[in-house]
Amino acid sequence: MIEIFYNCSMRQIIILSFCCILISCEKKKTASSGRAESNQQSPIHYAEGFTVQYQGKNKLVEVKYPFQGATTGYKYLLVQKGGPIAKHDSDVKVISIPLTSIVCTSTTHLPLLDYLGESEKLIGFPSTDYISSEKIRRRIDEGQVTDLGRDEGMNLERLAMLKPGMVMGYSMGSDYGQFKKIEELHIPVVINAEYLEKHPLGRAEWIKFMALFFNKEHQADSIFRSIEKSYLQIKSSVDAAQLRRPTVLSGIVYSDAWFVPGGNNYASKILKDAGCHYLWEENPSNGFLELSFESVYEKAHDVDLWIGVGNFSSMHELETADHRYTRFAAFQQKKVYTFDARRGAKGGSEYLELGYLRPDIILKDLVKIGHPDLLPGYDLYFHKRLE
Secondary structure (H helix, E strand, O other): OOOOOOOOOHHHHHHOOOOOOOOOOOOOOOOOOOOOOOOOOOOOOOOOOEEEEEEOOEEEEEEOOOOOOOOOOEEEEEEEOOOOOOOOOOOEEEEEEOOOOEEEOOHHHHHHHHHHOOHHHEEEEOOHHHOOOHHHHHHHHOOOOEEOOOHHHOOHHHHHHHOOOOEEEOOOOOOOHHHHHHHOOOOOEEEOOHHHOOOHHHHHOOHHHHHHOOOOHHHHHHHHHHHHHHHHHHHHHHHHHOOOOOEEEOOOEEOOEEEEEOOOOHHHHHHHHOOOEEOOOOOOOOOEEEEOHHHHHHHHOOOOEEEOOOOOOOHHHHHHHOHHHHHOHHHHOOOEEEOOOOEOOOOOEHHHHHOOOOHHHHHHHHHHHHOHHHOOOOOOOOOEEOO
């Protein structure tokens, strides 16, 4: 997000150390006809954060968990342009579809537009330098995407001038203040809570959420099924091999604390699917643990692999930041990996932008790191070993 996964702070980068990916094959661009697809229902298999009910050509969408710890969600009634508006409760927000323009606030939203062939609908974004997508960067260079300033202090005057059909936001907490100000401009806001999904394929399935606003459910379902098939095939090959699971550590120290994913976290899940033994995989938390250096070192001093080291790009930088890192076996054996092998034209992280949608590529990277013989012809895409 320009979040947890996003144009991020150091803490968010640490939290995000395991999450994300890209596709190298070209997708066929399907133009939207402006009409709702027939037989449009697309079942949700992994994502737990949103539901869809079809009411004729209208769609009642609920984001069940808009932020960590939320006890209530948000409901949106998606109404076809020029069509009747179904009866709805007062707390349901009405949005006219298909969208002809959109403002997104997280880089993780952008691949959803790219894959659906809707990149040209993006007209605004906070801090555009964080964007890596080549399609959208071309639009930025052509002056088609307005930079709206920092996410937490978005320039509302510029936003009002754009008059987008919708703003897709995300929330790390219950404060709806900025979104309320946007809605006062008569611009609808929809919350995307993909980052809260626990299963890697659950996050990828949010492409079906984005598709709802463009009447492209069939296309989204086809894209997702391809990603799912790839992910499950890789996992199956790892399971069948029954190899020793290398131990894994993640993260770095930030403000005197080491943040590591809990055992029910997305990161723990994908490492397990890659045939790795994440050292905190038995912890019941689905969030992140805030630990001392000493407690991490006691548990992980002889760890096989250290994957995800914030924005450090070399072993020297890592050592300079905190000499204690050199005490880990993974450091001494030079088995430390970053996820930032690829950067966009302005320095944005491709991993943090594309990862949610393509967990199969991240899984390949992790399998290659942990079990290189299983993927002899594969080169790491997002990850690289620090030198």
